[in-house]
Amino acid sequence: MFLSVKELELRKIRFDEVIEAGRIDFSGAELEQAGPLAVKGVAEVIPWSNGEIRIQGRYTVEMTAQCDRCLGRARFSLDEGLDLFYRPMSMIARDEEVEIDEGETEIGFYEKDGIELDDILREQVMLALPMQRVCREECQGICPVCGKNRNEGDCGCKKEGTDDRWRALRNLNLTE
Numbered sequence: 372m373f374l375s376v377k378e379l380e381l382r383k384i385r386f387d388e389v390i391e392a393g394r395i396d397f398s399g400a401e402l403e404q405a406g407p408l409a410v411k412g413v414a415e416v417i418p419w420s421n422g423e424i425r426i427q428g429r430y431t432v433e434m435t436a437q438c439d440r441c442l443g444r445a446r447f448s449l450d451e452g453l454d455l456f457y458r459p460m461s462m463i464a465r466d467e468e469v470e471i472d473e474g475e476t477e478i479g480f481y482e483k484d485g486i487e488l489d490d491i492l493r494e495q496v497m498l499a500l501p502m503q504r505v506c507r508e509e510c511q512g513i514c515p516v517c518g519k520n521r522n523e524g525d526c527g528c529k530k531e532g533t534d535d536r537w538r539a540l541r542n543l544n545l546t547e
């Protein structure tokens with residue numbers, strides 16, 4: 372859905388969309404959309420702002436990515452609020468003195484006559500995901516010796532010789 376500044380200058384635009392997997396391209400980010408992305412909200416041009424667009428709303432989606440430890444699928448359920456500000460790109464060129472120190476608010480920029488909601492969502496989804504993508508906190512990862520996924524059971528490989536000492540230490544902690 373394209374949010375046109377011209378239209379927004381006349382009225383607020385409410386949106387309520389369900390975006391099926393595949394429409395937004397996440398492939399470059401090694402992400403997959405696992406189900407429909409539902410988004411609802413309102414876009415407006417802030418009065419007396421020279422075309423600054425504000426977008427407020429909320430979206431939900433389930434994403435999957437490769438687990439950093441075991442290479443299995445890691446799932447992320449996102450339910451995120453949106454409150455975003457976009458200024459026209461031309462404002463930077465015209466007035467380089469403009470300081471961007473709004474503090475708590477993040478300012479983005481748009482080119483020409485508006486902004487595509489899909490692009491905003493793509494960016495927001497990527498920002499909402501954790502830096503480390505793991506299938507679960509306790510993921511055991513892959514055995515460096517035999518390459519087996521240790522979540523599926525103990526492969527029986529002996530770890531380095533210090534293993535028994537570590538076990539003794541752990542038992543000590545337990546009895547304290």
Ligand SMILES: [Zn+2]
Nearest residue numbers: 438441506510
């Ligand atoms: Zn994992």
Ligand SMILES: [Zn+2]
Nearest residue numbers: 514517526528
């Ligand atoms: Zn192993």
